[in-house]
Each structure stands twice: as structure tokens, then as C-alpha cells.
Amino acid sequence: MNERHGAPWLAPLCWGILLVGGCLLMRFLEAPLRLVEPDSRAVVFERVDLLTLLGRHLLVVSVAALLSVVVGVVAAIAVTREKGRDFLPLVAQVASMGQTFPPVAVLALAVPVLGFGTVPIIVALMLYGLLPVVRNTLAGIEGIDPAVREAARGMGMTSRQILRQVELPLASPVIVAGIRTSVTINIATAALGATVGASNLGEPIIAGIVNGNTAYIVQGAVLIALLALTVDSLFGWLAPGHTG
Template structure:
């Protein structure tokens, strides 16, 4: 188990160090900044911005995962198959409209800040979870389902004890994709007042400070890589059966 999470721990440690000691990036940022420009964003602590960024992505990811799982389970049950087209259209909605368009609609209704960005990320992160849930559950072979039925398991028991554990590696792939996408997408929330690392990028764009843009982009990219490697390790655990045994 340790080998699956060594790389994420190292990357997370590097991210924390750069958030607490951003001056370590000064030699590289100096190459990008114009003479006289600030190199390190110091209007707010970077750690505070990163924690808000993670909270936003985590909250939206949790909602998107719950809805995506529920819809995926619904349409793969005999009684819910007729809703497949409707569920797929709903989950595709986020990919049809870019997040900035969702923000443009949400801001007049929800105001500025956390709420419209949260809604945009929920909508945008739904599709990968839904599609991989459907693919994972449909990938459980008929003989396995029949064996579970022959053991006397009810439909709910077959779902929780057999189908979901077998489908979990595929489902985790969707959750991983959704999370990584939303870590990057959350940066646009700063354009409508959401607190996050997007503030650093937006401040750099507004002031023409390339060092700020590079600093914010590097921190967001490193955060996304940390999440991707951690969730990939979790997926490998699920694929090996370690999560099921636990």
C-alpha cells in the first residue's frame, strides 16, 4: 500500500513547502517578470488560497460523485434503464456549456463568490463519474451476477457486495478525471469573486505580471498532479482488491 502513495506524499510535501515558502520560486520567477515587478503574490497567504481552492473542488466533487453514482446505478437497474437517455443528457450538460457560461447564468441568481463557482464545478464534473459508473457496472459479467443471485443475495446486496466493488476501479477513474479537471477549472471562479489560487493568475493577467501567472499556474498544476497520483494509487488498490478486503 505504501508504494502507491509515496509519490503523492512527496508531491504534497513539495506543494506545502512552496505554499509556505513561495520565495523559493524567486529564481525562476525572476526570469519571467519585468524589471520592478513583484515576484511573489502576497496580497493573501498562498496557503489560505490553496485551502479554499481545495475546499471548493472537494465540495463540488463530492456532490458530483454522489449524483453521478446515483444516476449510474439508477440507469443500470432494470427499472431505471428507460431513464438512460435523460440521465446522459443531464450529465452531458456540463460539457456542452463551458464553465464560464454556467457562471454567467449563475451569478445573477446566486451572486458572486463561492456559490456560482460551486454550481459550475458540480455540473462540469458530473459526466466522468456518471459514464464510468455506467461502464463499470455494465462490465460486471453475467456469470458473476448469476453466482451472486444463486447465493441468495437480494438486488441491493448484489449491488453493494458484488457489483460496486468490482466496478470500483473504473468508477475511481471517473472520479479522478472529474477531480483533476475541476482543480484547473476552479481557477476561473476568481473572476466572480471565489477565493482560490485563481486569484494569483487573475492578478497577474490584470497587472501584466507574468511571474504571478506562472506562480499561480504552477501551484494549481502541482495540486492537480498530487490529486491525480493519489487517486490513481487508490484505483490501483481497488484493482488489487485491497479496498474490498479492508
């Protein structure tokens, strides 16, 4: 999303305030929630504090994202170096094939192997988040005009200098776009983690679906949507220009 000119930080700020405000003030919104769900006894999700759920959601997503960015970028750099080039076709092929794997299926397959709880979800999210990061880093580095690299070498730069001062800066918009895709997918997939026993913003939704309480669903859904919008607009502010 391209933000308006003028105050690019406004959008993330607004979404963020709505998000935190929503977590804090949800219990004062009983009347509108009652409209959605007139029959149930409780309409405000109170089993766990919403702010705690938000915190857990953010923790899982950011740990997974951090890991997949580090591992993904390092792996992509490694296979584009002279020594690791043998692995390039395989890694590129797997990264593009892996994108066709649905996140739910990946999460579902990770649970039997890794078990229920927070750690398996972090691992599953990290593995799945790796793919866009690797693919975009590869595309970014491979997309650089060979002449640019030649020129840098002609100026007497070492391979390390070329990587840090030429290749990474030129590839960074594409890499950041990959990270953005990866994080957006992870926020959504982490919510699905509530179905496998992780406690996060997906929890009110699952509780609502199970108990037939629409008000719970609305709370969870609105907060997750706000979180996704906050993070996405944050990327729009910090790294404008590229959308997935």
C-alpha cells in the same frame, strides 16, 4: 500515470511537499522571480496568503467533488435498478452529451443564474463533475457480464446484496476513473473561478494577467500545476491501473 514499482506513495508525497513548501516559501524566492519580471516593483504575490488560497481551492474542489460523487453514483445506481430503468436512456444520453460542454461555458452560464462568489462555483463544479461520475458508473455497472449477476441471483442473493457485493466492487475501477477525471477537471475549472470573483489559486494568475506581471502568473500556475499533480498521483497510488 503508472507509478514506479516499490514506493507508490512516494510520488504524491513529493508533489505534496513541493506544493505546501511552495506556498510557504514563495516569499524567499524573490530572486528567481525577479529574473522573470525585472521591471515590476512587487514580484511576490502577497495580497492573500498563498496557503489560504490553496486551502480555499481545496475546499471548493473537495465539497464539489464529494457532492457530485454522492449524487452521481446514487443517480446512476437508481437508473440501473428495475424501477428507474425508464430514465436510463435519457440519463446516459445527457451524461455523454454533457461531456462535450466546455467547462468555461458551463461556469459562464452558471454565473448569471446563480450569481458571483463561492457557492455558485461549487454548484457549477458539482454539476459539471457529475457527468464523468454518472457516465463511468453507468458504464461500470452496465459492463458487468449478465451471467455474473445471474450466478449471484442463483446463489440466493437479494438485489441489495448483488448491488453491494457484486456490482459495485466489479464496477469500482471504472467508477474511480470517473471520479479522477471529474476531480482533475474541477481543479482546473475552479481556477477559472477566479475570473468570476472566487478567491483561490487562480487569483495570482488573473492578477498577473491583468497587471501584466509574469511573476504572479508563474506563482499561481506552478502551484495549481503542483496541486493537480499531487491529486492525480494520489489517485494513481490509491487506485492504480486506470487512467481516465
